[in-house]
Amino acid sequence: MAGLLRRKRPTPVQDFVVSRGVSGLVSLLLVTLLIFVGTAMLPGDTASALLGQAATPKALEALRSALGLDQPLHLRYLGWLADALRGDFGTSLASSRPVAEVLLPRLGNSLLLAGVAAVFLLPVAIGGGIAAAIWQDSWLDRLLGFTSMLFLAMPAFLVGYILIYAFAVRLGWFPPMSVAPLAGGTRAWATILMLPVLSLVIIGQAHTMKLTRTAILTVLASDYVLMAEVKGISRRRIILRHALPNALSSILSISILTVAYLIVDVVVIEIVFSYPGLGKLMVDSVxxxxxxxxxxxxxxxxxxxxxxxxxxxxxxxxANPRRRVPARGAVA
Known part of the structure; x- marks a missing residue:
């Protein structure tokens, strides 16, 4: 009877989902608070920007009241947060259209750009990391390491401007600005997306390649790998048959985080190429x-x-079975 009354201990997966879910919500609340306070601290006045310099004080006061700008900051934040959690982001102050109506097409464009870049970036970066681990300390490893360090040191906007100068200004192969609508078939899409995607691939592959190489080399330092080397098994077979499956957990994390950073990097790339995405919309709105x-x-x-x-x-x-096994002594 006492055993039936015992509460079952949550599994590691359940513990993870609950703990990370709570921490994620707290992080999201803190980020939204910082965003709201930061936008409130921007120089200039929204009402003055909308009405212009010729606006009268009475008109400015009326517009501030209509927009809710005369309320305390914490009340404005709580009201905005409650509406945002329901999916209502309000009305654009610049176009007087619902925010969601303007936002969703731009979000789709940004996700398309990041998704296409990820399709090319992940095979190149992960394949390069595996090759560098297989031929460690070879000329290929040194070349990949040098190019990775070079691209890691270059800011995203500089990569974009170099590509524009080389392939748009000098060669004339692609348009310098990706302002055309994404329509007209595969060729039109490829023309529009080529330079922004290439910029994101160059920016993101360096970090992903180095992390993939490090993850595989860490597994190669394990005792069972050293035993396989003693038995005379080739390094390539050890990596592909033993090290790579055991490094899968780290590689999965690296791949997903790479996509996350791509979505952040699109802000700069969209500005450079005038790409109609969420990042450019955010900067224009500022x-x-x-x-x-x-x-x-x-x-x-x-x-x-x-x-x-x-x-x-x-x-x-x-992907890691050992992390899913409950700790010893857990109540079943």
Whole structure:
């Protein structure tokens, strides 16, 4: 009877989901608070930006009251948060359209850009990391290491401008700005996306390649790998048959986090190429003092990034059977 009354101890997967879910929600709340306070501290006045310099004090006061800008900051934040959790981000101050109506097409464009970049980036970076681990300390390993360090040191906007100069200005192969609508068939899509995608691949592959190489070399330092080397098994077979499956957990985390960082990197790349995505919308909204749009963009970026981090750790947990085994002494 006493055994029936015992409460079952949650499994490691359940512990992970609950703990990371709570921490993710807390992080999201803190990020939204920082975004809201940051936009409130931007120089200039939203009402003045909308009405212009010729606006009368009475008109400014009436507009501030209509927009709720005369309320205390904490009340404005709580009201905005309650509406945002219901999916209502309000009305754009610049276009007077619902924020969601403007936001969703731009979000789709950004996800398309990041997704296409990930399709090319992950095989190149993970394959390069595996090759560097197989031929460790060879000329190929040194070459990949040098290029990785070179691209890691280059800011994203510089990579974009170099590609524009080389392939748009000098060679004329692609348009310098990705402002055309994503329509017209596969060739039109490829023309529009080529330079932004290439920029993201160059930026993201260096970090992913180095992390993949490090993950595999860490597994290669295990005792069972050293025993396999003593038995005369080739290094390539050891990596592909033994080290790579055991490094799968780390590689999965690296891949998901790479996609998360791509979604963040698109902000700079979209500005460089005038790509109609969420990042460009956010920067343009800052210039127009469209605070509701800025807050909604920041909320979505934070939600996507926190969600991708959760997914990376969750997949790593599922890929590692040892992390799913309950600790000794747990009550069954």
């Amino acid at each position: 210039a127009y003092r469209d605070l509701t749009m800025v807050q909604a963009c920041g909320f979505l970026f934070a939600l996507i990034f926190i969600g991708m981090n959760f997914l990376a750790d969750f997949l790593a947990l599922l």
